[in-house]
Structures are given as structure tokens and as C-alpha cells.
Amino acid sequence: MYQDISLEQAWQLLQEHGPALRHEVVSTADALGRTLLKTLYAGHDLPPEPQSAVDGYALAENHHTDHSSYQLAIGGLPEALEKGQAVPVNTGGVLPRGTVAVIPHEKVIGEGQHLRLLSNIKMGDNIKGAGEDFARNDILLSAGTQIDPAALGLLAALGISEVEVFQRPRVAIMCLADNVVPSGIEPRSGQMRDSNSPMLSGFISQQGGIVTTVHYAYNNETSMKNVLETLCSQNELVLLVGGTYQGGENASRLLMEDVGAQILFWGVPIQPGSHTGAGKLGNTLLLSLSGNPAACAVNYHLYAAPVIRGLQGLPRHYRQVIARCSNGLPKRTGSRRFVRGKATWQDSGWEVEVLPGQKPSMLRSWLGCNALIDLPPGSGPIEAGEEVQVMLLHEYADFTRVYGRSIHG
Amino acid sequence: MYQDISLEQAWQLLQEHGPALRHEVVSTADALGRTLLKTLYAGHDLPPEPQSAVDGYALAENHHTDHSSYQLAIGGLPEALEKGQAVPVNTGGVLPRGTVAVIPHEKVIGEGQHLRLLSNIKMGDNIKGAGEDFARNDILLSAGTQIDPAALGLLAALGISEVEVFQRPRVAIMCLADNVVPSGIEPRSGQMRDSNSPMLSGFISQQGGIVTTVHYAYNNETSMKNVLETLCSQNELVLLVGGTYQGGENASRLLMEDVGAQILFWGVPIQPGSHTGAGKLGNTLLLSLSGNPAACAVNYHLYAAPVIRGLQGLPRHYRQVIARCSNGLPKRTGSRRFVRGKATWQDSGWEVEVLPGQKPSMLRSWLGCNALIDLPPGSGPIEAGEEVQVMLLHEYADFTRVYGRSIHG
Numbered sequence: 001m002y003q004d005i006s007l008e009q010a011w012q013l014l015q016e017h018g019p020a021l022r023h024e025v026v027s028t029a030d031a032l033g034r035t036l037l038k039t040l041y042a043g044h045d046l047p048p049e050p051q052s053a054v055d056g057y058a059l060a061e062n063h064h065t066d067h068s069s070y071q072l073a074i075g076g077l078p079e080a081l082e083k084g085q086a087v088p089v090n091t092g093g094v095l096p097r098g099t100v101a102v103i104p105h106e107k108v109i110g111e112g113q114h115l116r117l118l119s120n121i122k123m124g125d126n127i128k129g130a131g132e133d134f135a136r137n138d139i140l141l142s143a144g145t146q147i148d149p150a151a152l153g154l155l156a157a158l159g160i161s162e163v164e165v166f167q168r169p170r171v172a173i174m175c176l177a178d179n180v181v182p183s184g185i186e187p188r189s190g191q192m193r194d195s196n197s198p199m200l201s202g203f204i205s206q207q208g209g210i211v212t213t214v215h216y217a218y219n220n221e222t223s224m225k226n227v228l229e230t231l232c233s234q235n236e237l238v239l240l241v242g243g244t245y246q247g248g249e250n251a252s253r254l255l256m257e258d259v260g261a262q263i264l265f266w267g268v269p270i271q272p273g274s275h276t277g278a279g280k281l282g283n284t285l286l287l288s289l290s291g292n293p294a295a296c297a298v299n300y301h302l303y304a305a306p307v308i309r310g311l312q313g314l315p316r317h318y319r320q321v322i323a324r325c326s327n328g329l330p331k332r333t334g335s336r337r338f339v340r341g342k343a344t345w346q347d348s349g350w351e352v353e354v355l356p357g358q359k360p361s362m363l364r365s366w367l368g369c370n371a372l373i374d375l376p377p378g379s380g381p382i383e384a385g386e387e388v389q390v391m392l393l394h395e396y397a398d399f400t401r402v403y404g405r406s407i408h409g
Numbered sequence: 410m411y412q413d414i415s416l417e418q419a420w421q422l423l424q425e426h427g428p429a430l431r432h433e434v435v436s437t438a439d440a441l442g443r444t445l446l447k448t449l450y451a452g453h454d455l456p457p458e459p460q461s462a463v464d465g466y467a468l469a470e471n472h473h474t475d476h477s478s479y480q481l482a483i484g485g486l487p488e489a490l491e492k493g494q495a496v497p498v499n500t501g502g503v504l505p506r507g508t509v510a511v512i513p514h515e516k517v518i519g520e521g522q523h524l525r526l527l528s529n530i531k532m533g534d535n536i537k538g539a540g541e542d543f544a545r546n547d548i549l550l551s552a553g554t555q556i557d558p559a560a561l562g563l564l565a566a567l568g569i570s571e572v573e574v575f576q577r578p579r580v581a582i583m584c585l586a587d588n589v590v591p592s593g594i595e596p597r598s599g600q601m602r603d604s605n606s607p608m609l610s611g612f613i614s615q616q617g618g619i620v621t622t623v624h625y626a627y628n629n630e631t632s633m634k635n636v637l638e639t640l641c642s643q644n645e646l647v648l649l650v651g652g653t654y655q656g657g658e659n660a661s662r663l664l665m666e667d668v669g670a671q672i673l674f675w676g677v678p679i680q681p682g683s684h685t686g687a688g689k690l691g692n693t694l695l696l697s698l699s700g701n702p703a704a705c706a707v708n709y710h711l712y713a714a715p716v717i718r719g720l721q722g723l724p725r726h727y728r729q730v731i732a733r734c735s736n737g738l739p740k741r742t743g744s745r746r747f748v749r750g751k752a753t754w755q756d757s758g759w760e761v762e763v764l765p766g767q768k769p770s771m772l773r774s775w776l777g778c779n780a781l782i783d784l785p786p787g788s789g790p791i792e793a794g795e796e797v798q799v800m801l802l803h804e805y806a807d808f809t810r811v812y813g814r815s816i817h818g
Contacts, residue, residue, distance in 0.1 A: 032611050046772075049598065053701065053770045077599075091651065091700050091770075092588055092601040133771040141776070149611025150775035153702060156592055157604035157772060179501055183565055189458065192501040195566035202441050202558025242500065291500055292462065293562060321754065345730065345804075347812055349758070361462045361500075362542040363455075363566060366559035367550070394803075395754075403756055 002265040007336070010278070011306060011317070013264045018310050019236040019283045022167040028155045031147045033208060034165035035313040040140040045131030046157055052089040053126045056104040057115060058096060060085045068117040072110075086115045095127065102126035134158075144313050169311035171204050171304075172213040172231040173197050174224075176243025176251050177291050182216050191218075195363060196241050196289075196296045203300055209237070209308045217243065225258045232259065232284040236311055239304060242291020252288035253277055261286055269377075271337045272360035273299040295360035298338045301372060301393060309396065318372075319395035320402040323350035325373070328384040329358075333375045343371035343390055352390050354382075370394055411674040416745070419687070420715060420726070422673045427719050428645040428692045431576040437564045440556045442617060443574035444722040449549040454540030455566055461498040462535045465513040466524060467505060469494045477526040481519075495524045504536065511535035543567075553722050578720035580613050580713075581622040581640040582606050583633075585652025585660050586700050591625050600627075604772060605650050605698075605705045612709055618646070618717045626652065634667045641668065641693040645720055648713060651700020661697035662686055670695055678786075680746040681769035682708040704769035707747050710781060710802060718805065727781075728804035729811040732759035734782070737793040738767075742784045752780035752799055761799050763791075779803055 002009065023037045052058065059070060060081035070086035073096075077087055080097035089095060089102060100123050107119045134140060140158065141151055147163070155163065175182075179191045187193055194216070201211045212235055215227055231238050243251035253266060261279035268276055273295035279286040285307055289299040306316035323343055341352040352371055357364025372391045375382070382388060389402055411418065432446045461467065468479060469490035479495035482505075486496055489506035498504060498511060509532050516528045543549060549567065550560055556572070564572065584591075588600045596602055603625070610620045621644055624636055640647050652660035662675060670688035677685055682704035688695040694716055698708040715725035732752055750761040761780055766773025781800045784791070791797060798811055 028607065032614065047601070047770075051601075051770075053768070090586060090588055092586065092599075094599040128768075128770050132768070133766060133773055149608045149615065150706065150772065150778060152611045153604040153608030153706075154772045154776065156607040157602055157702070159592075159595075159602055161592060177499065177501065179499055183568075183570060186568070190501075190503040192456070192460075193566055193568055195562040198437065198565040199558045199562030202561045205441065206558065293566070297559065297562075319754075345728070345754075345759075345812055350754075357542060359462070359537075359541075361456075361460075361537050363559065363563045364542055367563065369559060403754055 004267045004269055005265050007268055007270060007302060010265055010268050010303065014278060014285065014303065014307055015310065015316065017264055017278075017280045017285065018307065019285055021311060021313060022236075023164055024167050025162050025164050028152060028161055028163060031155075031163050031165060032149070032152060034147050034163070034168075036141055036143055036145045036147065037164040037166060037313070039143045040155075040160065040163070042134040042136055042138045042140050042158060043160075044158070045136050046134040047092070047128050047130060047132070049130050050095050050099075051128045052091055052093045052095060052102045053128045054102060054104040055090050056088070056102050056126065057086040057108060058089045058099040059101050059103060059121065060098045061100055070115040070117070072113050072115055074113075099127065100124070146314060166312045169209045169237055169308050170212045170235040171209045171237045171239065171308065172215065172235045173200055173211060173239045173241060174215045174217070174228065174231065175241050175291075176217050176224075176255070177241075178217045180216065180242060180291070181218050182214070195293050196291065199293065199297060199366075200239060200241070200300055200304075203297070203305070204308060207305055207308050208312050208314070224255055228255055228259050228286075232281045232286070235284055237304065237307055238284060238286045239300075240286060240288045241296060242289075250275065256281075256286050256288070269335045270302070271333070271335045274335065276303065278303065290360065292360040293363050294340070294358075294365055297366055298340075298372065301391075302338070315396040315398045317397055318391040318393055319397045320374070320389060320391050321350050322387050322402060323352040323371075323390045324348070325382050325386050325388045326351050326353045326384060328386065329354045329380060329382040332380045333378065336377045337375040339373040339375060340365035340369040341371045341373045341390065342368050343392055350390065352388060413676040413678055414674050416677055416679060416711060419674055419677050419712065423687060423694065423712065423716055424719065424725065426673055426687075426689045426694065427716065428694055430720060430722060431645075432573055433576050434571050434573050437561060437570055437572060440564075440572050440574060441558070441561060443556050443572070443577075445550055445552055445554045445556065446573040446575060446722070448552045449564075449569065449572070451543040451545055451547045451549050451567060452569075453567070454545050455543040456501070456537050456539060456541070458539050459504050459508075460537045461500055461502050461504060461511045462537045463511060463513040464499050465497070465511050465535065466495040466517060467498045467508040468510050468512060468530065469507045470509055479524040479526070481522050481524055483522075508536065509533070555723060575720070575722045578618045578646055578717050579621045579644040580618045580646045580648065580717065581624065581644045582609055582620060582648045582650060583624045583626070583637065583640065584650050584700075585626050585633075585664070586650075587626045589625065589651065589700070590627050591623070604702050605700065608702070608706060608775075609648060609650070609709055609713075612706070612714070613717060616714055616717050617721050617723070633664055637664055637668050637695075641670075641690045641695070644693055646713065646716055647693060647695045648709075649695060649697045650705060651698075659684070665690075665695050665697070678744045679711070680742070680744045683744065685712065687712065699769065701769040702772050703749070703767075703774055706775055707749075707781065710800075711747070724805040724807045726806055727800040727802055728806045729783070729798060729800050730759050731796050731811060732761040732780075732799045733757070734791050734795050734797045735760050735762045735793060737795065738763050738789060738791040741789045742787065745786050746784040748782040748784060749774035749778040750780045750782045750799065751777050752801055759799065761797060
């Protein structure tokens with residue numbers, strides 16, 4: 001067990017102790033956003049045979065004196081064109097033997113049984129060669145590809161109706177604070193409405209996880225130990241929210257120990273949300289997150305997001321860039337600090353605005369937030385215009401390199 | 410009706426003739442990604458009363474000689490603290506009258522009925538003031554905000570369980586080419602599997618639309634006119650795919666005219682996919698897209714995406730930046746051309762790679778594509794390292810300004 005380790009050490013431990021990846025076969029209709037387990041190869045040429053690339057006329061060789069004049073073949077599509085013949089074809093249609101080029105409709109004039117070309121045409125024009133897009137046995141999509149709309153199109157073009165993908169990770173949320181009430185219950189004095197679970201559920205679902213259960217310590221008569229054991233048997237990840245210093249004891253850590261979880265680390269000196277930790281029970285990771293809403297969201301992005309992404313075979317970490325801080329931050333930083341910001345790409349490069357309401361208890365700083373400003377210990381105040389290191393929360397990287405001139409040694 | 414207009418004129422016409430926006434009330438549990446119709450205000454202070462920001466001890470004023478020593482109040486939380494008293498409180502818990510600060514558990518040592526502070530504490534420390542996050546009547550979320558996980562958290566904190574949002578636009582797809590067969594049907598020679606509808610469905614769903622119907626002209630005995638009339642009565646947008654030059658006539662345009670649609674424009678001289686157009690019938694927009702897969706996807710992003718975004722009250726257009734082209738493009742461009750690329754932010758700024766397989770019929774150029782390179786007419790060849798204008802397909806803007814040094818006049 002590691003105490004008060006760096007964030008990067010915590011990432012390393014979470015990656016080393018990541019639950020085993022699970023996979024399943026899904027219909028391509030349900031495959032958008034899923035990650036391919038294995039590389040897929042083309043089962044046949046695409047297109048499978050030479051095709052017309054446009055709606056127009058297939059043209060044969062032409063030895064007529066006037067090479068721009070063709071005779072229309074009569075009686076539908078012939079097996080083969082004779083010299084000087086032309087026949088209408090549609091996009092994707094097969095071409096009769098003897099076709100040397102296809103000319104689009106708008107570039108011809110029909111004159112009875114004759115066709116006059118309005119522009120020059122070269123051998124092979126508007127013909128899609130067999131296999132010109134993908135030849136048989138070409139790689140279609142590599143293992144680890146996240147299936148996007150274009151990949152869905154490609155799978156359909158090859159007649160592939162099912163794919164093997166990583167399962168969506170199952171995530172349970174346990175709210176340990178007994179004064180936090182679920183939605184629909186009117187809080188009494190001293191109680192708070194739960195804002196963490198709806199927020200976490202949104203993040204988890206955006207990042208491809210499935211929230212299976214939200215359990216509240218509030219008014220609960222079940223043994224928390226039994227609940228956690230059950231959740232561990234049904235999920236790859238359990239988030240224990242709040243209760244981190246309940247009664248002077250760390251309720252979250254005591255509960256992890258109570259079920260016999262191996263504690264991987266405890267305490268990472270960052271603000272907000274330093275009282276966090278992780279455990280492992282069987283194939284399940286347990287993460288302790290702060291109950292203070294803004295700190296909870298920071299903890300989620302720093303610890304839970306890489307696990308949820310990793311469980312889908314996706315790059316685990318957020319892209320990091322150097323950005324100009326447009327408005328600055330008056331306060332000095334004790335520990336390494338993650339400040340909520342809004343990053344935009346401007347003419348001069350990346351720019352980030354420190355959002356208002358940076359207390360760990362305040363949700364305001366998360367409105368419009370798309371970036372975490374990563375301030376080293378003992379830094380600040382940040383002047384307007386100063387460069388800072390930023391994690392972009394909508395872009396991922398396989399490693400944690402910083403893009404731009406590094407501002408840390 | 411406008412013939413052969415610029416892309417920007419087409420955008421203008423699509424915006425002017427956009428279908429009326431529809432709205433509905435949804436549970437916050439279903440509100441992720443939806444856009445707020447009206448500005449929401451805080452119904453009460455958040456937090457509603459002063460609360461502890463940490464798990465620790467509420468401290469009264471202290472006039473003892475040793476200001477770091479407090480006496481623990483006995484018998485649970487009192488209504489008021491007396492001078493020199495302290496009492497345990499949880500995060501979010503109410504504070505007894507007379508509380509001047511809260512100290513976290515880890516910064517005290519208990520000595521029987523006494524408490525000794527291990528660090529200095531200032532008046533107001535670790536107390537959340539009533540309304541410090543949001544005061545009653547503060548704006549919570551403005552009209553037009555797309556609801557993200559943090560907004561879900563905020564709504565939950567205020568006990569808001571339903572919100573009024575723009576409806577998701579209903580989109581129908583009609584495949585007009587009679588040699589395109591739907592998934593599950595083995596194509597015969599001269600027939601092609603439909604890759605356009607699965608790809609379009611993926612794009613539409615990613616951008617918040619709902620695909621209600623995919624109709625195939627293939628093997629169809631229903632009158633296309635009747636089908637289109639029905640689809641127009643049930644959708645805000647109908648995409649007519651392919652059949653743009655069927656038999657020398659524009660099947661898509663003839664069909665629009667057949668149902669009595671007002672043709673808004675026809676033909677936009679861009680590559681790929683210049684034979685496009687738009688019509689309006691009642692409250693429905695009709696868009697004609699190329700049947701060639703790569704051109705179809707370009708057409709979708711240029712014409713359909715802004716309509717689908719606009720129908721949700723979202724910024725309509727893709728963000729445009731100037732990027733360094735890493736590999737170049739040997740070909741000269743006739744018309745304005747949209748080349749599929751992969752854009753990444755590098756140390757030196759935006760970089761874009763021209764993807765392989767740029768024929769309009771080829772899907773290959775769409776694999777990994779996240780950007781369209783917008784080449785002006787008569788430009789090229791593009792040298793490696795040259796600057797080009799790029800539309801980023803995952804970022805949106807309210808207007809079509811180009812970020813970075815403009816390379817066009």
C-alpha cells in the first residue's frame with residue numbers, strides 16, 4: 001500500500017491493477033462507440049467487381065472517325081459492348097465487358113440512337129476498379145479502433161453484421177454520507193440533495209460506462225459491507241463517494257478493509273480532493289472519491305475516467321497542452337492544484353479561462369468546464385497571460401505528454 | 410430557386426428555411442446532451458443554509474488563554490455553541506449558532522473532553538455560506554445550454570427533476586438507387602450493399618438526431634411520392650440519398666417537385682458531391698445527398714449536420730482553423746474541394762494529414778477522418794508543410810470564422 005503518492009504513481013497502480021477486460025459480440029447496429037477486440041480484414045474486394053462510379057454511359061472503344069459519337073446499345077445492358085457502342089449505367093452498376101470508361105449524363109447529349117460526348121474522356125474514367133477501396137484480406141479496422149459512423153458504413157459495405165467488442169464497464173456508485181438524500185426526497189435541515197450521482201452518471205455514460213446501481217447510506221438498514229460485497233461481484237468499478245473523514249475515521253477506507261479489499265494507495269496530495277484512495281477486490285477496482293461536488297468531479301476525471309476508458313481498450317488519459325491563462329488566478333497554491341477552466345483554441349494558440357467558484361464544495365466552477373488547469377505545488381498567483389499546463393477533458397492520449405512548450409522543468 | 414450557388418449561400422438558405430423548433434419536457438434523467446429552451450433560475454440559495462465544508466469540528470469563539478484548546482459539547486449537536494466549545498460536524502451538516510469556523514478532523518487531537526487544534530484557523534474557515542454557490546434567483550443555466558454532466562449535478566442540487574428542452578430532430582433516410590440493397594440481403598451482380606444509411610445513422614445519432622425510417626427504392630412497390638409525403642409529415646428532415654442522375658434526370662429533384670416541395674437551391678459547385686440540392690415541404694426540409702459513400706458523408710457534414718444541430722438550438726457550423734498539411738496532395742483542384750483529413754494539435758499548432766483513398770466512391774478516406782480540408786477552386790497541388798483551411802468535425806461555432814492566420818485573401 002502506498003501513502004501520499006503522486007498522481008502519476010496512482011495512475012500507474014490503477015493501470016497495473018486494472019480489472020480484466022471483458023468482451024462480447026454485438027450487432028453492428030449497436031456498435032457505435034464500441035472498441036474492436038480484434039483486427040477485421042476484408043472478406044472480399046470492395047467493390048467486388050468493376051463498377052460505374054457515376055450515373056451515365058458505359059463507353060466501348062471507339063474507332064469511328066468522330067470519336068465523340070457513340071451508338072446506343074439496344075435492349076438493356078448487354079454482356080459485352082461492341083466497338084463504338086455506349087449503354088446507360090447507374091452508379092455502382094456492373095459494366096459490360098469491353099467498357100473502357102464511363103461518362104456522366106451531364107456530359108453527353110442524346111441524339112436519337114446516338115450519343116455525343118460534350119467533353120473528353122480518358123481510359124478508365126469513372127470506373128471503380130475491383131478492390132480499389134479495399135482489396136480482399138486488407139485490414140478494414142484495427143484492433144482497438146473505436147467504431148465511428150464511417151466504420152459502420154465500411155462494415156455494412158462488407159456485409160459484416162456483428163463485431164466482437166470490449167464490454168462497457170459496469171460501474172456502481174455508493175454514497176457513504178448519511179446526510180445525503182437521493183432525488184425525490186425533500187432534504188431536512190442538515191441534509192443535502194445528492195448532486196454527485198447524477199453528475200457522475202453523466203460522465204460515466206459519456207465515457208462509455210454503464211451505471212448499474214446507486215446505493216445510499218442514507219436511511220439504510222442493510223450492512224454496508226454486504227452491499228459493497230454484492231456490488232463488487234457485479235461491477236468492474238465501484239465508486240465510494242463521500243464519507244472520507246466520517247467521525248475522524250476514513251469510512252471509505254474502513255469499508256474497503258472490511259470487505260477484504262487490497263488497498264492500492266491512499267492519499268494523493270492534490271487540491272481539491274486529497275483524501276482519496278483505491279482498493280481491489282477480486283476483479284473489481286474500488287475508488288474513494290470526495291463527497292464535495294467539485295472535488296468529486298476532479299477525482300472522477302483523475303482516477304475513474306482512466307479506469308473506465310482503459311476497460312474499453314481506449315487511451316486512458318486526457319490530452320495535455322500548454323495554454324495562455326486569459327484571466328489569471330490570485331491565490332497561491334499549496335499542494336498541486338487542479339483548477340476548473342474553459343479552454344478554447346484562439347488565433348494565438350490555446351487559451352484557458354479560470355472559471356468562477358473554485359471552492360471544492362461549489363458546482364459553479366464545473367459549468368462550461370472542459371479543462372483542468374494543472375498547477376504545480378507552490379505555484380501562483382497566476383497572472384493574466386501566463387502559460388499554464390492544461391488537461392483537455394474531451395481529448396485523449398495514450399500517454400501523458402504535454403503538447404506545446406513545457407512550462408515545467 | 411437558386412442554381413449553382415456557393416456553400417455559404419446554401420447555408421444561409423437552409424437556416425432561413427429551417428423547420429420550426431419543437432420542444433418538450435423531459436426528466437433530468439433523460440436530459441444529458443439536450444438543449445435548454447429557457448433560462449433556469451435558482452429557486453433557493455445553494456447551499457440553503459450555512460454548512461460545514463468538511464468533516465470535522467464546529468468551533469465557537471474562544472476567549473480561553475490557550476486559543477488552541479476547546480471543550481467538546483456533550484449530547485449531540487446543540488442549537489448553539491457556547492464560547493470555547495466545539496462539536497463534531499459532517500460535510501454539508503448544519504452548524505450550531507455561534508459557530509465561527511470549522512476545522513477538519515485531521516487538524517485536531519482529541520484529549521478526553523478537550524480538543525487541541527494542530528493548526529491555525531481563521532474566522533469563516535470551512536464554512537459554506539448560504540447561497541455562496543448560487544443565490545436564490547441567480548441564473549443556473551442559460552437558454553441554449555447543452556446539458557452536460559455538471560449541469561445534471563446542479564439541477565439535482567436544486568431539486569429540479571424535469572426540464573424543457575428542444576426535441577431531438579426526426580430524420581428519415583430514403584435510398585433512391587434501386588441497385589442498393591439493405592443489410593441482410595445478399596447483393597447480386599450489379600447491386601451494392603447500402604453503406605450510406607448505417608454511416609448516416611451514426612452521424613445523425615452522434616449529433617442528437619433520431620433516425621425514424623430508412624426507406625429503400627430497391628424492390629419497392631409503393632409509390633415513392635406517397636412514401637415521401639408520409640415521411641415529410643413525420644420528420645423535420647428527409648435525406649434523399651443517391652439517384653441524383655438516374656436515367657439522365659435528377660430523380661431526387663423530380664421526386665421533390667412531385668410532392669410539391671419548394672426547391673430552395675440546386676447544385677453547389679464543390680467536389681465531391683456537387684449534384685445536391687434542398688427543398689421544403691410544410692415544416693420539413695428535404696436534402697439530396699450523393700449516393701457515392703465518401704461524397705454522401707461530405708454532403709451530410711456540409712448540409713445535414715447544420716440543420717440537425719440548428720433544430721436543437723445548437724451552434725450550426727464546424728469550427729474552422731488553419732492547419733499545416735503534413736503530407737500534401739499532388740492533385741490540382743478544379744472546383745472548391747473538401748478533402749478528408751485527420752487533424753491533430755501538435756507542438757507547433759494544428760496539423761492535418763490528407764487521408765488515403767480520396768475518390769468520391771471510396772470509404773477509406775473516412776476512416777479516422779475528423780476534419781475536412783477546404784481547398785478553394787483552382788488551388789493545389791498542396792505541398793507538404795503548406796497551410797490549409799480545415800473544418801474540425803468535432804467542434805462547433807456559431808459563425809464560420811477561421812481561426813489562425815487566414816490563407817484566403
